[in-house]
């Protein structure tokens with residue numbers, strides 16, 4: 722089967738499918754079914770985390786799909802209490818065991834957790850794991866400019882990407898400019914605003930104009946702006962719908978309309994204050 726989709730080359734030379742499946746809040750069983758369904762629909766990229774408690778399900782879903790392991794890009798993350806060199810190293814081993822994989826394609830520090838101040842040590846563990854072949858690429862999540870610059874200054878190794886909350890209500894233009902300058906890819910979490918952006922009149926009007934769904938319009942908006950995007954669904958019809966976004970384009974008017982939806986509104990916590 723030839724699959725229509727798009728890819729981004731990370732600064733370390735590895736290639737990531739631009740559109741993936743998120744599985745936050747999916748149970749083990751839901752994750753297994755969603756991952757298997759997604760792979761059958763054409764997805765080649767799954768985003769999980771140790772704190773989601775569904776890595777076993779993700780591993781089962783990959784096996785159930787029948788696809789070769791190296792065909793799928795798998796991301797997991799180091800949770801806050803797992804930070805620090807030794808704990809992060811052990812956490813990765815535990816994630817690999819749950820996923821039933823010998824390596825992950827991408828490992829992220831889930832939050833900078835600045836009050837713990839362990840993210841540089843944790844980063845050193847990720848660098849070591851990459852050297853050992855347990856991960857292909859390493860990155861971060863929810864980092865701001867100051868955290869990114871500190872990692873690079875203290876280790877000389879930059880994250881391949883920063884996974885941040887980003888949707889029409891929180892467009893993060895300043896941080897995206899920082900990423901561009903540092904040559905770090907932007908990955909959008911809660912890309913549909915946790916489903917809440919789907920009923921906005923601007924999105925609905927654009928969807929009607931193109932004969933597409935609201936979710937397809939928002940996913941297309943992320944893709945056209947060069948971001949990596951990981952919408953979550955455990956519903957087979959939505960999983961398929963969210964991948965059917967490579968046959969249309971938003972025009973300048975559409976993009977201008979969505980730009981006006983930015984309210985700097987977070988659904989998740991402020992990375993400076995969490996945990």
Ligand SMILES: NC(=O)c1ccc[n+]([C@@H]2O[C@H](COP(=O)([O-])OP(=O)(O)OC[C@H]3O[C@@H](n4cnc5c(N)ncnc54)[C@H](OP(=O)(O)O)[C@@H]3O)[C@@H](O)[C@H]2O)c1
Pocket residue numbers: 742743744745746768769831862863884885909910911912913914915916919934936937951952953954955956959960962963989
């Ligand atoms: N790094 C971080 O700190 C962080 C934080 C949050 C999330 N994430 C990652 O980002 C992923 C996505 O974020 P998210 O799960 O918060 O929210 P999201 O992808 O913005 O939205 C998911 C919600 O939208 C619904 N939905 C999906 N497709 C739809 C469609 N076509 N039509 C109508 N409703 C649809 C889903 O319902 P159903 O599932 O019921 O179909 C679910 O309720 C997560 O799963 C996780 O992998 C990372």
